[in-house]
Amino acid sequence: MKKYFQKLFIAIVAVLTLGVISPSHEIWTTLQPKDNARTDLPSTTKHELQLGLEDSIFERETFEETPSIEEMLFNPAKELAYLKFGSRIGPVIQHEFDQVIFPKMSEVIESTVASAGGHEYGRILITETPSGNYAEKIFHVSDTSVNKDLVRFHVRTEKRPQDGYFYNFHYHTADDGFTVHHSLGDIYWSKNTPPKWLS
Known part of the structure; x- marks a missing residue:
C-alpha cells in the first residue's frame, strides 16, 4: 500500500508543478521490485564499471591477436x-x-x-x-x-x-x-x- 501512496504522491507533485520538479532517480529505483534489478552492469562494492578486455559492451571479432x-x-x-x-x-x-x-x-x-x-x-x-x-x-x-x-x-x-x-x-x-x-x-x-x- 505504501508503494501506491508514493506513486500517487509523485503523480500529484508532477501535475501541480507542471513537470518543473522531477522526482529523483532514487525514488524510481526504490519503487521497482527487487527481483527486477539490473543485471547488465557488474555489481561491485565500489560501483566500478570496468571496461577492458573483459567488457561485453563493445563487440569484438575473435582474433588471436591482442586487442588494440x-x-x-x-x-x-x-x-x-x-x-x-x-x-x-x-x-x-x-x-x-x-x-x-x-x-x-x-x-x-x-x-x-x-x-x-x-x-x-x-x-x-x-x-x-x-x-x-x-x-x-x-x-x-x-x-x-x-x-x-x-x-x-x-x-x-x-x-x-x-x-x-x-x-x-x-x-x-x-x-x-x-x-x-x-x-x-x-x-x-x-x-x-x-x-x-x-x-
Missing part, C-alpha cells in the same frame, strides 16, 4: 565521456569534444600506457563510473597489476565573468600525486547555467 589500444582504452574512454555528458550536454559539446579534446586525451592515454610498460592482457584499464551532479570525474586509467590509478581525467564547470560558462577538461597524473591540473582544453557552454552531468 583503441579497442581496450580509447573506445571505452569515449563512451564514458559521452555517458558523463548525458543527453542534455552531449549534443551541444560532442563535436568540439571529438575534434579538440579527445585527440589530446588519446595522446595522454597512449603515453601513459607506453610509460607503464604496455597494455598486455588487460593490465591497464579504464575504470570508474563518471560522477554526476557538478562533480569533475570522467574516468581513470588504472594499472590493475599494482591496483593504482595512473591518470585521472576530469572536467570542471567554470563561470568566467562577462564570458559565461566553460567546461575545462584536464587530467591529473600519479607522478605529481594528482595535485597538478594538466589542461586539455576548454569548451564554451553559454551564459546560462549548464545542466548537471549525467542528465
Whole structure:
C-alpha cells in the first residue's frame, strides 16, 4: 500500500508543478521490485564499471591477436565521456569534444600506457563510473597489476565573468600525486547555467 501512496504522491507533485520538479532517480529505483534489478552492469562494492578486455559492451571479432589500444582504452574512454555528458550536454559539446579534446586525451592515454610498460592482457584499464551532479570525474586509467590509478581525467564547470560558462577538461597524473591540473582544453557552454552531468 505504501508503494501506491508514493506513486500517487509523485503523480500529484508532477501535475501541480507542471513537470518543473522531477522526482529523483532514487525514488524510481526504490519503487521497482527487487527481483527486477539490473543485471547488465557488474555489481561491485565500489560501483566500478570496468571496461577492458573483459567488457561485453563493445563487440569484438575473435582474433588471436591482442586487442588494440583503441579497442581496450580509447573506445571505452569515449563512451564514458559521452555517458558523463548525458543527453542534455552531449549534443551541444560532442563535436568540439571529438575534434579538440579527445585527440589530446588519446595522446595522454597512449603515453601513459607506453610509460607503464604496455597494455598486455588487460593490465591497464579504464575504470570508474563518471560522477554526476557538478562533480569533475570522467574516468581513470588504472594499472590493475599494482591496483593504482595512473591518470585521472576530469572536467570542471567554470563561470568566467562577462564570458559565461566553460567546461575545462584536464587530467591529473600519479607522478605529481594528482595535485597538478594538466589542461586539455576548454569548451564554451553559454551564459546560462549548464545542466548537471549525467542528465
